Amino acid sequence: MERRIEKICVIGLGYIGLPTASMLANHGYRVVGVDIDRERVKSIEEGSLNIVEPGLKTLVSGAINSGNLKVKTTPEDADAYIICVPTPVKWENNLPKCDLSYVYNAIESIKPHLNDGNLIIIESTVPPRTTERIYQYLNNGRKIYMAYCPERVLPGKILKELVENDRIIGGVNRESAELAKEIYSSFVDGNIYITDSTTAEMVKLMENTYRDVNIALANEFAKICEEIKVNVWEAIALANKHPRVNILNPGPGVGGHCISVDPWFIVEVYKNAKLIRCARELNDGMPYYVCDLLCKELERRGIENAKVAIFGVAYKGNVEDTRESPGRKVIEYLLSKGISISIYDPYVKTFDYPLEDLKDAVKNADAILVITDHKDFKNFKEEEIREIYRLMRNKIVMDTRNIIKRELWRKVGFYVKLLGDGKGE
Numbered sequence: 001m002e003r004r005i006e007k008i009c010v011i012g013l014g015y016i017g018l019p020t021a022s023m024l025a026n027h028g029y030r031v032v033g034v035d036i037d038r039e040r041v042k043s044i045e046e047g048s049l050n051i052v053e054p055g056l057k058t059l060v061s062g063a064i065n066s067g068n069l070k071v072k073t074t075p076e077d078a079d080a081y082i083i084c085v086p087t088p089v090k091w092e093n094n095l096p097k098c099d100l101s102y103v104y105n106a107i108e109s110i111k112p113h114l115n116d117g118n119l120i121i122i123e124s125t126v127p128p129r130t131t132e133r134i135y136q137y138l139n140n141g142r143k144i145y146m147a148y149c150p151e152r153v154l155p156g157k158i159l160k161e162l163v164e165n166d167r168i169i170g171g172v173n174r175e176s177a178e179l180a181k182e183i184y185s186s187f188v189d190g191n192i193y194i195t196d197s198t199t200a201e202m203v204k205l206m207e208n209t210y211r212d213v214n215i216a217l218a219n220e221f222a223k224i225c226e227e228i229k230v231n232v233w234e235a236i237a238l239a240n241k242h243p244r245v246n247i248l249n250p251g252p253g254v255g256g257h258c259i260s261v262d263p264w265f266i267v268e269v270y271k272n273a274k275l276i277r278c279a280r281e282l283n284d285g286m287p288y289y290v291c292d293l294l295c296k297e298l299e300r301r302g303i304e305n306a307k308v309a310i311f312g313v314a315y316k317g318n319v320e321d322t323r324e325s326p327g328r329k330v331i332e333y334l335l336s337k338g339i340s341i342s343i344y345d346p347y348v349k350t351f352d353y354p355l356e357d358l359k360d361a362v363k364n365a366d367a368i369l370v371i372t373d374h375k376d377f378k379n380f381k382e383e384e385i386r387e388i389y390r391l392m393r394n395k396i397v398m399d400t401r402n403i404i405k406r407e408l409w410r411k412v413g414f415y416v417k418l419l420g421d422g423k424g425e
């Protein structure tokens with residue numbers, strides 16, 4: 001089929017934009033990747049990405065070497081523009097609001113380049129009706145096409161999921177959706193479903209809200225089980241034997257800049273979304289809850305001037321992304337209680353607090369608090385655990401993810417507490 005779109009400008013080269021730009025370039029489009037961050041553009045050109053994602057380096061270098069991808073700090077004329085800039089949440093008078101300033105700035109930067117027949121796709125997560133409003137603003141005196149195409153990839157599996165996941169395309173009209181479909185069809189193996197832009201925006205928010213509310217339910221079960229002395233993990237595993245039940249895992253809180261942020265965009269447009277707000281607040285409270293459980297254990301043993309070694313500040317296992325990580329809240333809370341901390345995370349390269357290697361982190365520590373389910377924490381060998389035991393002052397380990405091999409740690413001599421094991425009080 002003859003392509004109506006040949007040249008695409010991808011605005012924002014982060015976790016979403018860079019893989020998307022490279023994928024399109026590797027599928028024959030002429031792509032201009034744009035990022036306002038000079039350092040990011042430079043590091044992409046030099047092949048030293050600051051995003052750790054399996055296969056990405058090869059994909060990007062393939063795209064650049066083919067001559068189909070160039071990266072720069074300002075947009076240029078193209079047939080289509082794909083917006084992949086951040087959309088964090090901000091608070092105004094205690095009410096959540098999507099910070100659309102990055103999207104608006106991106107739109108302003110492409111506006112001088114727009115010509116009749118151009119297509120603009122928003123991939124950034126936005127509140128319902130945002131695409132429609134931007135279309136009204138831009139279409140004034142021009143004939144442009146516009147669509148909202150939410151990204152659903154999982155960090156750590158971005159390249160696989162970009163290709164395999166089903167895709168939703170929400171056009172402001174049918175022609176826009178069909179034009180956007182032409183682009184995604186070039187590399188998507190999953191099904192492509194067409195709808196209107198506002199429905200597509202809502203679909204994206206519903207997906208992440210569904211996860212958030214269900215994690216909140218698991219967290220509430222964990223708290224109840226602590227109280228009534230039942231092991232929540234065993235109870236969940238048994239409940240999930242029911243053919244229509246699938247309870248998620250509890251944990252130290254929800255991080256990442258999707259699940260912990262996007263539900264607020266629904267609360268923004270519907271203030272009465274009580275369940276969604278409540279789930280968000282419950283999940284946001286989990287870092288403090290797990291710290292309090294640990295502090296109780298430290299107090300019970302009369303440990304003063306405690307030092308806690310935090311294992312994992314990435315928001316989830318086997319990635320280096322620390323955005324909205326529960327680890328940050330855990331650190332702030334423990335420090336506010338006068339507890340010293342050290343941090344060990346084999347994936348994270350830079351963080352707001354100093355990172356240490358394993359031995360330095362556990363040296364003279366009274367407790368280990370496992371916050372992230374990195375596979376490395378599961379794979380500790382007995383000799384390594386013995387070495388950790390030898391280096392620590394007190395031998396407490398609290399696992400908030402059900403990741404460590406508890407029996408092995410116990411065998412070495414540790415007191416092991418698992419979040420929701422019913423032994424908390």
Ligand SMILES: NC(=O)c1ccc[n+]([C@@H]2O[C@H](COP(=O)([O-])OP(=O)(O)OC[C@H]3O[C@@H](n4cnc5c(N)ncnc54)[C@H](O)[C@@H]3O)[C@@H](O)[C@H]2O)c1
Pocket residue numbers: 011012013014015016017034035036037040084085086087102105106109123124125126151152153154155257258
């Ligand atoms: N990361 C994910 O897994 C994921 C999944 C689904 C949806 N999303 C959504 O996709 C969007 C982008 O997320 P991300 O994780 O890629 O963000 P990111 O922070 O990794 O990257 C965004 C990039 O945009 C750049 N930028 C900001 N303003 C710009 C402008 N005006 N012009 C050019 N570049 C600009 C930033 O410098 C940054 O490099 C967000 O709305 C996010 O919610 C992300």
